[in-house]
Amino acid sequence: MGKALMVLGTSSGAGKSLLVTALCRILSNRGYDVVPFKSQNMSLNSAPSIEGGEISRAQYLQALACRKKPSVRFNPILLKPEGGMRSQVVFMGKPIGSASARDYMLSRKEELFGKAMEVLDRLKEEHDVVLIEGAGSPVEINLRDYDIANTRVMLHASARGILVTDIDRGGSFASIVGTMELLRPEERDSLMGFVFNRFRGDASLLKPGFDYLEERYGKPTLGVIPYVEHRLPEEDSLSEFPKVKGELHIQIVKLPHISNFTDFEPLQWANGVDYVTDPGELGGDLIILPGSKNTVEDLLWLRRNGFEEAILEAHREGSFVVGICGGFQMLGETIRDEVESKRGRVRGIGLLPARTVFEETKRTNHLTAEVLWEPAGGMAVEGYEIRFGRSFSRRPFSFIRSVNGKKTFEPEGAIGERAFGTYLHGIFHNLEFTERFLNFLRREKGLEPVSIGEWSIEEEIERFSRVVERHLDVDRIIEEGLQR
Numbered sequence: 001m002g003k004a005l006m007v008l009g010t011s012s013g014a015g016k017s018l019l020v021t022a023l024c025r026i027l028s029n030r031g032y033d034v035v036p037f038k039s040q041n042m043s044l045n046s047a048p049s050i051e052g053g054e055i056s057r058a059q060y061l062q063a064l065a066c067r068k069k070p071s072v073r074f075n076p077i078l079l080k081p082e083g084g085m086r087s088q089v090v091f092m093g094k095p096i097g098s099a100s101a102r103d104y105m106l107s108r109k110e111e112l113f114g115k116a117m118e119v120l121d122r123l124k125e126e127h128d129v130v131l132i133e134g135a136g137s138p139v140e141i142n143l144r145d146y147d148i149a150n151t152r153v154m155l156h157a158s159a160r161g162i163l164v165t166d167i168d169r170g171g172s173f174a175s176i177v178g179t180m181e182l183l184r185p186e187e188r189d190s191l192m193g194f195v196f197n198r199f200r201g202d203a204s205l206l207k208p209g210f211d212y213l214e215e216r217y218g219k220p221t222l223g224v225i226p227y228v229e230h231r232l233p234e235e236d237s238l239s240e241f242p243k244v245k246g247e248l249h250i251q252i253v254k255l256p257h258i259s260n261f262t263d264f265e266p267l268q269w270a271n272g273v274d275y276v277t278d279p280g281e282l283g284g285d286l287i288i289l290p291g292s293k294n295t296v297e298d299l300l301w302l303r304r305n306g307f308e309e310a311i312l313e314a315h316r317e318g319s320f321v322v323g324i325c326g327g328f329q330m331l332g333e334t335i336r337d338e339v340e341s342k343r344g345r346v347r348g349i350g351l352l353p354a355r356t357v358f359e360e361t362k363r364t365n366h367l368t369a370e371v372l373w374e375p376a377g378g379m380a381v382e383g384y385e386i387r388f389g390r391s392f393s394r395r396p397f398s399f400i401r402s403v404n405g406k407k408t409f410e411p412e413g414a415i416g417e418r419a420f421g422t423y424l425h426g427i428f429h430n431l432e433f434t435e436r437f438l439n440f441l442r443r444e445k446g447l448e449p450v451s452i453g454e455w456s457i458e459e460e461i462e463r464f465s466r467v468v469e470r471h472l473d474v475d476r477i478i479e480e481g482l483q484r
Contacts (some may be wrong), residue, residue: 002033003482004159006132008150008191010175014166015197015225017058018232020133022468023477024065025461027129030478036062039116040077040149041135042087044259044293045233048364048384052404053093054078055315057233057262058133065461066131073123076116077148079104080293083257088293091115105146113148117156124157129482132159134307139182149188159483161191168198168227172321173209190479192480193222194419195472200227223472231269231455231466232263244272248441249284251276253311253327256301257293260386262326264288266428270438270452285441286320287311289327291425296341297390299330299348308349317348320441321351321419328413329356329389338426339388352421354393354414362388366405369398369412373420376433383426397422431455 009016010445027034037407047060050069059075072093079087088098099108123130138150139162154161163179165172176194183191191252194213203224210221241254241261250267254275267273276282280321289311292298302308315321324330332354335346339358348356362387371379372395380399397413397420413422428434431452439449 004130004157005481006159006161008134008155010165021065022465025465032128038133042079077194164195167196193220196224220426241275246272251284252288255298257407259293260291279306282310283314289323293325307440323421328377351412351419352416356391358388368402383424383429385423
C-alpha cells in the first residue's frame with residue numbers, strides 16, 4: 001500500500017497546483033512511482049485524458065510532471081461553470097448532467113465523493129505515492145459540511161498534509177493562524193508544516209513568524225519558495241486577463257463562458273495580448289474569439305452587446321479574425337444546437353464558410369494535423385479537441401492526420417477572407433506555426449520578423465521543480481510523510 005501526501009492552501013490561488021506539480025517531479029526524480037489526485041476541481045481549462053475523457057489542466061500538468069499519461073482517475077470530479085450558478089458535472093471524464101450549486105451539494109456530492117475515494121484507494125494500492133491537491137481553503141465555515149476536496153480526503157487517505165500560503169498577497173501569517181484555528185484537532189495533527197509561496201526578499205527576515213508558528217502549533221516551516229517567473233499554467237479561477245498592447249495589437253474577446261484560455265499563452269509570451277470587455281475597444285491587428293463552455297449563449301451575448309457588429313467593422317477595416325473551437329463555430333454561417341443550449345438553428349457571425357451541428361457525443365481527443373492555411377501550408381501541428389459540434393466547410397483550415405495516435409484523414413476548421421477558425425486547442429503552442437503567423441501579420445504592418453525561442457513543457461516543469469526543491473525541505477517531507 002502506497003502513501004499519500006496532501007497540499008492544502010490558505011486560499012484559492014495560494015500555489016497548491018504548482019507545488020503539487022513540483023513535488024510530483026521531485027519525487028519522480030528520486031525514484032518514486034507517484035501520481036497526482038484531486039477529488040473535485042472546478043475549471044474551464046480542461047484537457048483530454050488517455051481514456052478520452054476530460055480532466056482539469058492542473059491534473060493534466062501534474063501527470064506530466066509524474067511522467068504518467070493523464071488519466072481521469074487523477075481528477076474524478078470536474079465541475080465546469082455554465083453561468084447562472086450552474087455547472088456541468090463531469091465524472092470520470094464524462095458529462096453526467098448539469099446542476100445548481102445547491103442541488104449538487106444536497107443530491108450528488110456524497111455519492112460522487114464515495115466513488116472518488118474508491119478511485120483514490122486503488123491509486124494508493126498501485127503506486128508508491130499519491131500527491132493530493134486540495135481546493136480553495138479547507139476551513140470555509142459555510143462549506144465545511146459539504147467539502148469533499150480537502151480535509152475529508154486527507155483523513156480518508158491517512159495523508160500527511162502541507163499548508164501553503166501566498167506571501168506575495170500579504171497577510172500570510174494571519175492566514176495560516178486563521179486556518180489552523182479553524183481546523184479540527186485531528187486535521188491539525190495530520191499537517192506536517194507550512195510553506196510560504198512567491199516570496200520576494202530575504203527569507204531570514206521571516207524567522208520571528210516561523211518561530212511563532214512552531215511554538216504555537218508545533219509545526220515547522222518546510223520552505224519559502226521565491227517568486228518564480230515561469231510558463232506553467234496557473235490555477236484558472238484566479239487568473240488575471242492581461243491588457244497588453246504589443247507591437248501587434250492582439251485582442252481576445254473575454255466571453256462570459258470563456259474556456260481553455262491557456263491556448264493564448266504563447267501569444268502573450270511573444271507579443272502580449274489584450275483581453276477586451278468593451279466592443280468599443282475592438283480594432284486591433286488580430287481579434288480572437290476563444291473557446292466557450294456555452295457557445296450559442298455567448299454568440300447571442302456578442303450580438304446583444306454590440307460585439308458582433310464591432311468585429312465585422314474591425315474586419316472590414318483590416319483586422320485579421322481567428323476563432324478557436326467555440327469561437328470558430330460562432331464565426332461560421334449557422335449553428336444548429338439541440339444539445340447544449342437547445343436553441344435550434346442560430347445564425348453565426350458569417351466570416352467563415354462553415355456550418356456547425358451539435359452532437360450528443362462529446363469529442364475529447366489528442367490530434368495531429370496538417371495546416372492548409374497558405375502562410376503555414378503543409379505544416380504539421382498538434383493539439384487537442386473538446387467539443388460537441390461537428391462543422392462542415394468548403395475551405396478547411398487543416399486535415400486531421402491522427403486521433404489519439406490512430407491515423408485518419410478528416411478536414412477541420414475553416415478559412416475565410418482574412419480569417420480562419422480551428423478546433424485545435426493548443427494550436428499556438430506549436431511555436432513554429434505561431435512564429436509564422438505572427439510574422440505574416442508583422443510583415444503586413446511593416447515590422448521586422450521575430451523569432452520565438454523553443455519552449456518545452458517538460459523542460460519548464462524540470463526548471464520550476466529544481467527551484468522549488470532548492471527552497472523546500474524535501475528530505476523532511478519524505479521522512480515524515482512517506483517513511484513513517
